[in-house]
Amino acid sequence: MLMQARQESALARQDFPSDFIWGVATSAYQIEGAHDKDGRAPSVWDEFCEQPGAIADGSDGKIACDHYHRYEEDLDLIADLGVNAYRFSISWSRVQPDGLGAWNEAGFAFYERLIQGLNKRGIQVHITLNHWDMPAALQRQGGWARRETCEHFVRYALEVARRFGDRTSSLCTHNEPWVIAILGHELGVFAPGLKSRKLAMQVAHHLLLSHGMAVRALRDAGIRTELGIVLNLSPIYPASDSPADMQKAILDDGLNARWYLDALFKGCYPEDVLAHLGADTPVIEAGDMTTIAHPLDFLGVNYYTRNFSSTGNPWDVHSTGNEVTDMGWEVYPQGLTELLCRLHKDYSVKRLRVTENGAAFKDEMLNGEVNDERREAYLREHIKATHDAQVQGVPVDAYFAWSLMDNFEWASGYEKRFGLVHVDYSTLKRTPKRSARWYQHFLKA
Numbered sequence: 001m002l003m004q005a006r007q008e009s010a011l012a013r014q015d016f017p018s019d020f021i022w023g024v025a026t027s028a029y030q031i032e033g034a035h036d037k038d039g040r041a042p043s044v045w046d047e048f049c050e051q052p053g054a055i056a057d058g059s060d061g062k063i064a065c066d067h068y069h070r071y072e073e074d075l076d077l078i079a080d081l082g083v084n085a086y087r088f089s090i091s092w093s094r095v096q097p098d099g100l101g102a103w104n105e106a107g108f109a110f111y112e113r114l115i116q117g118l119n120k121r122g123i124q125v126h127i128t129l130n131h132w133d134m135p136a137a138l139q140r141q142g143g144w145a146r147r148e149t150c151e152h153f154v155r156y157a158l159e160v161a162r163r164f165g166d167r168t169s170s171l172c173t174h175n176e177p178w179v180i181a182i183l184g185h186e187l188g189v190f191a192p193g194l195k196s197r198k199l200a201m202q203v204a205h206h207l208l209l210s211h212g213m214a215v216r217a218l219r220d221a222g223i224r225t226e227l228g229i230v231l232n233l234s235p236i237y238p239a240s241d242s243p244a245d246m247q248k249a250i251l252d253d254g255l256n257a258r259w260y261l262d263a264l265f266k267g268c269y270p271e272d273v274l275a276h277l278g279a280d281t282p283v284i285e286a287g288d289m290t291t292i293a294h295p296l297d298f299l300g301v302n303y304y305t306r307n308f309s310s311t312g313n314p315w316d317v318h319s320t321g322n323e324v325t326d327m328g329w330e331v332y333p334q335g336l337t338e339l340l341c342r343l344h345k346d347y348s349v350k351r352l353r354v355t356e357n358g359a360a361f362k363d364e365m366l367n368g369e370v371n372d373e374r375r376e377a378y379l380r381e382h383i384k385a386t387h388d389a390q391v392q393g394v395p396v397d398a399y400f401a402w403s404l405m406d407n408f409e410w411a412s413g414y415e416k417r418f419g420l421v422h423v424d425y426s427t428l429k430r431t432p433k434r435s436a437r438w439y440q441h442f443l444k445a
């Protein structure tokens with residue numbers, strides 16, 4: 001009965017506009033492997049993985065899913081899902097090994113094959129330029145902490161756009177700048193593993209600046225593909241109604257969300273965050289904020305869970321009784337609706353896209369099948385949450401599930417599985433899970 005009621009009230013693809021973008025997402029370092037093939041040079045993630053203890057299972061992305069060699073099979077898997085879009089990233093050090101000198105034609109040839117394969121299958125191409133894997137050679141010169149890096153990034157963006165722009169639906173400059181800045185440069189748990197808040201805030205500023213510079217340069221060059229940036233965003237609630245927790249929640253929202261959103265959409269950094277940073281405030285040159293706020297076509301939102309801020313004991317994720325994923329993240333689909341509505345209301349973003357959404361669970365392969373009901377439910381509920389926002393007038397036009405297949409989950413290594421397709425890391429065999437079948441059914445129905 002319950003099952004039946006659930007089915008009857010289930011949302012259908014037809015409840016969304018016919019031109020809604022349905023996709024799956026991946027990123028280069030997490031799937032490609034072939035770390036030294038055809039002239040690819042190391043990225044900061046290759047080097048970070050070598051640091052003892054950096055990755056939970058001691059692994060790295062040297063082979064990953066070997067997508068570099070198996071992309072044809074993966075393209076078929078994507079097409080089989082019935083999606084009309086694929087979001088992936090380009091490995092900068094594959095196409096420009098040192099990040100500032102010569103282009104690597106063999107590296108570009110791989111993306112040429114991939115894009116042709118997508119075009120041939122009628123699947124939109126959504127490219128991310130920087131999904132965290134900057135060339136290690138550029139890091140040696142100071143990386144994102146150095147202002148000159150912004151200019152190198154612009155050259156890279158222009159070159160990618162020159163080659164692929166006319167066959168690409170969208171170009172995203174950076175994926176989750178907060179993660180690069182804070183996890184990579186303040187907490188040191190992600191590449192490049194540095195630990196300085198001052199450095200981190202300078203990096204955050206340069207990422208935003210390089211985004212704005214690239215958008216302006218791409219427009220000036222007459223590139224017509226849609227341009228945007230992707231942020232990791234979550235509603236942040238106070239863990240209690242104590243004034244201290246409430247203050248903390250506002251500040252954390254400032255550091256995680258408003259720092260980026262105010263800069264991109266209002267051309268300034270939030271006053272409360274600047275006051276809080278004090279001596280850690282980055283160097284901001286005249287004109288930078290106008291550059292950062294150069295108009296963009298879409299804002300991508302990566303949503304996984306909500307967060308709580310507390311000045312006392314850390315929030316117990318199990319306290320709500322809601323399901324918790326293998327990452328320790330609470331399943332809270334309403335947070336996505338709330339977030340999209342807020343972005344529309346506070347920032348009047350003209351086009352929003354859910355560029356990542358998904359869940360890690362401990363999957364079991366039984367008789368050749370992975371019965372990941374919980375992932376299926378997660379996706380279904382978050383697609384519904386996206387629809388709820390749309391019904392409230394929020395201009396959201398895309399949903400990308402994270403991820404096409406199990407892959408290298410950064411500092412968690414291969415222990416956390418987010419894929420709709422299972423990957424056996426000893427044979428690299430791909431097996432679509434139940435969630436893949438569900439998505440396919442939803443999209444084809």
Ligand code: FCB
Pocket residue numbers: 027030175176179232302356402409410418
């Ligand atoms: C996001 C990343 C993506 C993936 C998911 C689980 O922060 O953009 O690469 O690791 O988390």
